[in-house]
Each structure stands twice: as structure tokens, then as C-alpha cells.
Amino acid sequence: MIYVIGIGPGSKEMMTLEAINAIENSEVIVGYKTYINLIHEFIKDKEVVQNGMRQEIDRCTEAVKIAKTGKNVAVISSGDAGIYGMAGLVLELVSKEEQKVEVKIVPGVTASIGAAAILGAPIMHDFCHISLSDLLTPWEVIEKRLKLAADADFVICLYNPRSKGRSEHLSKAFKIMSEFKDGKTPVGIVKDAGRENEEKFICTFDNMDFDRVDMTTMVIVGNKSTFIHEDLIITPRGYTV
Amino acid sequence: MIYVIGIGPGSKEMMTLEAINAIENSEVIVGYKTYINLIHEFIKDKEVVQNGMRQEIDRCTEAVKIAKTGKNVAVISSGDAGIYGMAGLVLELVSKEEQKVEVKIVPGVTASIGAAAILGAPIMHDFCHISLSDLLTPWEVIEKRLKLAADADFVICLYNPRSKGRSEHLSKAFKIMSEFKDGKTPVGIVKDAGRENEEKFICTFDNMDFDRVDMTTMVIVGNKSTFIHEDLIITPRGYTV
Incomplete structure (x- = not known):
């Protein structure tokens, strides 16, 4: 077995x-x-x-x-x-x-869920996972998914966002998403979620700090309704509160 | 607290x-x-x-x-x-x-992850979650996401796929996705994952049985590489095996 x-x-x-x-x-x-x-x-x-x-x-x-x-x-x-x-x-x-x-x-708790719990509630509405590693997937496929996912206003969770060998993938991905993601869209960055050196950083799409990101980091880009409250990112489900 | x-x-x-x-x-x-x-x-x-x-x-x-x-x-x-x-x-x-x-x-194990483990490995590559409930989301937004997600060749996990009040949402969703999803695309249906009455059913996109689905069911639609092997659905990550 x-x-x-x-x-x-x-x-x-x-x-x-x-x-x-x-x-x-x-x-x-x-x-x-x-x-x-x-x-x-x-x-x-x-x-x-x-x-x-x-x-x-x-x-x-x-x-x-x-x-x-x-x-x-x-x-x-x-x-x-x-x-x-x-x-x-x-x-x-x-x-x-x-x-x-x-x-x-x-089954287990995947990285996006672990990171989301640390950030607040960023993936409360429809979201997608996209891996930015092109070791096993052609880069054109990744680019197409980024563009369509941003157009669909998904919350976007980026797996394998940046490594030494492909330090430019993440900034390229942001350039593609920028056609549809407003500059004020909240972005959550969580490094080593649940591990000893856990780090959390919240910024906006326009002020993204690519150098904070490596292979053990999860990057979550909000949708049109996502907002920042104090040190949290919240994507409303749609309830009137 | x-x-x-x-x-x-x-x-x-x-x-x-x-x-x-x-x-x-x-x-x-x-x-x-x-x-x-x-x-x-x-x-x-x-x-x-x-x-x-x-x-x-x-x-x-x-x-x-x-x-x-x-x-x-x-x-x-x-x-x-x-x-x-x-x-x-x-x-x-x-x-x-x-x-x-x-x-x-x-954090916890979400329904798509629980269902995927029962089906085999359907969400091994980029995927998205879309809720078909329009109680809190305009139906036009849901339709747009379905279309763009299918065009992007995401594996698509459908939450809240069908209730008594909106029995037609799921078939409408399949109609929209059919522009891009081939009829032979594997579809996994899991009802009450991890509960007493757990049920699992595997079919293809063209042979989808909408009546098997209710609010406690997860529906997972594969991507272009997803295949059925015996009673499992597998979406390859891209390794050459």
C-alpha cells in the first residue's frame, strides 16, 4: 500500500x-x-x-x-x-x-489555504491557482491563464512564484495581469507559512515588492472587491453587513 | 477570542x-x-x-x-x-x-481537495473554484468566469453546483464551458465526501448526469490532459513517465 x-x-x-x-x-x-x-x-x-x-x-x-x-x-x-x-x-x-x-x-491543507488564513480571508470568493514554474508547463500556457484569470476577476494564487533560475516570471506575470487588475488591488505575500520563519507582507498591486518572493512564498492577488483592513486582506463573499 | x-x-x-x-x-x-x-x-x-x-x-x-x-x-x-x-x-x-x-x-481541507483525493488526482495542475450559487453573486459574473476558465483550460471545481431552487445552473454552466471543453473531458462527481453516505461517480463531459448532483456534491471538470484510468481521474503534472 x-x-x-x-x-x-x-x-x-x-x-x-x-x-x-x-x-x-x-x-x-x-x-x-x-x-x-x-x-x-x-x-x-x-x-x-x-x-x-x-x-x-x-x-x-x-x-x-x-x-x-x-x-x-x-x-x-x-x-x-x-x-x-x-x-x-x-x-x-x-x-x-x-x-x-x-x-x-x-488530503492536506494546501499552501494557498494556509497563507490565506494568515492574511485574513483573501480567497472567500472564486479563485484560481496558477504555478509560475515553466519546468513542466509551456510559458505561453501560463501567460494565457494569467490573462484570462485576471479578466475573469478571480482571486489569483501564484504557486512557485519565483526562483533563482526564473527571477523574472513574477514581474512578467504582474505585467500580464495589470491589463485587468487595478493598481490598488490588495496583494498578500506569505513566506514559509506555518514554519519557524513565517513572514507576512501586505501591499497593493502597483507597489508589489518582487524581491520579497522566493520559491517558498505564496502570492495572493485580490479581486475587484478585495480590501485591506489593518493588517488583513478580506475578499467579501457578498453579504450585506 | x-x-x-x-x-x-x-x-x-x-x-x-x-x-x-x-x-x-x-x-x-x-x-x-x-x-x-x-x-x-x-x-x-x-x-x-x-x-x-x-x-x-x-x-x-x-x-x-x-x-x-x-x-x-x-x-x-x-x-x-x-x-x-x-x-x-x-x-x-x-x-x-x-x-x-x-x-x-x-484552516481546513476544502471540499475540492477532499473530493479530489477520492477521485484520484484531478487537480494536479492549475485549477479554479467557481460557485454556481447566484444568491450573493450576479449570474453574469459566474457565466463570464465559467467561459474564461474553460478557455484558459483550468481544471474547474464547481461549488454549490445545484439546488432545488436553481436546478438549471449546472446544465447552463456545462453549456457555457462546452465552447472550450471537449466532450471526452473527464468529469468527477463526489457527494458527501468523507461522510457516511459518500458517493463517487466518474463520467465524461458529454455524458454528464446532472440529476446526480445536489448542494453537497462537488463537480470537478478536467483539463485537456486529464484522463480516466479504471476508477480514477488523473490530471498529469507534466512529468514524462
Whole structure:
């Protein structure tokens, strides 16, 4: 059996009971080393297979191989395993196996939800997730989604917003969205949500500080109704209060 | 202090530790009666203020009033409190008070994430949430979002897809999306995710069975790469496997 587990943004408190139980039921834990560190207290006596970034296929292939020997394996994703996590890859790999391997996806709190709770209530109305990483998606597809999502007045959550190798993606994304997003639109930036170094920063679209953002940051751009109140961002659901 | 708590889709296992702790720390529990029933085991010795649907403003106003007396109050949402839940309303009400009332948003697993884990991995790539309820949003706004989201090739998660009062919204939504969504696009339907009567149904866009859907159902429409494998829906992240 493979449990594909979302452990939430980082703190133990944001894990679900099901995630904790699934880790406890597993004999082998597979994951990117940063995520393994986040759950160290649950895996003291377990076999651990960890490796670095961009080795997702190796990691999941190894998990499938171990599961075929009859062991329970936990594949760890941060946030939710089904949102830019390992759920799809594990299921794709298992679908190509002749031997039946059972897979259970264990849902978790994704980064946008964790960041939103820290910012106030920015995703109270229709929203979308767009990853700015073009490692696996053509940049033209990302550009089209940014433009149409801004035109649709979605609240927009940007995953993988900026890395050393693609420091310009985020500013390009803002340029595209600026056709439809007013300069006064609130923008929330949360770094390392739920982890030790958590940081929160609120600004407007026109005053966006791109240098605050790296790969472990979530950027949330409001819709036409979103407003800032003290240190919070609120997108009204539409109630008359 | 007001804790605005997302309890996840319905089962105790999908609650976070933080949600359970926040309920335990609260003297008064406020919520829609269906959600109160889902957490009955945690609130045995507590004061409960519950009422019916569409009484959100009364409920949250009451919570603010109780918090002002110095008590800890838990306001319960299903899923995540910040996604079509009570987080925004509570913060809006508190922002109008002269007396300072502390609010803590406790994130949870939203319905789309819970449903996705049951369906396989349908939201592995960029996706959006659109609520089909026009109680608080003009229908024209919803139509525009459906069209642009389909054009952008987002995976689309439909919240509040169908009620007795608006049984035609879902078929109208499919008509709008059909301009861009191919008839063979996989569609996942999950009713009462994580609850006793959980049901899962997978079909294609052209063969959508609208009668299976009610207010407690999540409908997830795939993107151009989404495929069905046995009883699962998988949207590839883009890895070559």
C-alpha cells in the first residue's frame, strides 16, 4: 500500500489526523528532505528514503518498488498531495504496473489555504491557482491563464512564484495581469507559512515588492472587491453587513 | 477570542490538530446545525448556538457578541473557513466593532481537495473554484468566469453546483464551458465526501448526469490532459513517465 500524504504547509498543527495515522501505519517514508525534516517527530523508528529537489520520478518509482514487496510506504508532499504534489505521479506510475499496487491519497491543507488564513480571508470568493514554474508547463500556457484569470476577476494564487533560475516570471506575470487588475488591488505575500520563519507582507498591486518572493512564498492577488483592513486582506463573499 | 474553524469535508480524520485544539479551547460553539452534528464528539460539555441555512449573518453577529464578553467562541465552517466559509464575514463584522475582538482563522481541507483525493488526482495542475450559487453573486459574473476558465483550460471545481431552487445552473454552466471543453473531458462527481453516505461517480463531459448532483456534491471538470484510468481521474503534472 502507498499512502500519498499531504502534510500541510509545515507545522504539525496543520496536519490532519488521517495524515498522522497514515505515517504511523507506514514502514517506509519517502520524500524530499525538507519535507521529511518537517515530520521528524513522527518517523523516528522508520526507514527513510529521501533525496533532493527535481528527483520526483526517482522518488516515486522507488516508493512503487517498495510497495510491491508488500510494505506500507508513505510518500510525503507538503501542502496537499493532489495539488502540484506527488499524487498524480504515483498514480501514473502505478497505472503502468502489471502488479496491483493499492494507493490511498491522504488530503492536506494546501499552501494557498494556509497563507490565506494568515492574511485574513483573501480567497472567500472564486479563485484560481496558477504555478509560475515553466519546468513542466509551456510559458505561453501560463501567460494565457494569467490573462484570462485576471479578466475573469478571480482571486489569483501564484504557486512557485519565483526562483533563482526564473527571477523574472513574477514581474512578467504582474505585467500580464495589470491589463485587468487595478493598481490598488490588495496583494498578500506569505513566506514559509506555518514554519519557524513565517513572514507576512501586505501591499497593493502597483507597489508589489518582487524581491520579497522566493520559491517558498505564496502570492495572493485580490479581486475587484478585495480590501485591506489593518493588517488583513478580506475578499467579501457578498453579504450585506 | 473567535476561532473561525474549517473542520474539513466531514470526517473526524480530515480535521487538523489545530481545528480540534481550537474547538477544545472554546467555551461556545456557533454553527449551522449540520456542521455541529459532524463534530458532536468534541463539544459534549459546551454551549452550542446553532441555526439553519442562510442565517450566516445572525450566527456570526452572535459569535462576535459572545466574544465581546470575554469568552472563547468557535465558529464552525465545513471544509475551509476561508473558502466560501465564515472567515470573511466574521472579519468584516469585527472590523466594524469599536471594541477589539481577536480572531484566529484555523484552516481546513476544502471540499475540492477532499473530493479530489477520492477521485484520484484531478487537480494536479492549475485549477479554479467557481460557485454556481447566484444568491450573493450576479449570474453574469459566474457565466463570464465559467467561459474564461474553460478557455484558459483550468481544471474547474464547481461549488454549490445545484439546488432545488436553481436546478438549471449546472446544465447552463456545462453549456457555457462546452465552447472550450471537449466532450471526452473527464468529469468527477463526489457527494458527501468523507461522510457516511459518500458517493463517487466518474463520467465524461458529454455524458454528464446532472440529476446526480445536489448542494453537497462537488463537480470537478478536467483539463485537456486529464484522463480516466479504471476508477480514477488523473490530471498529469507534466512529468514524462
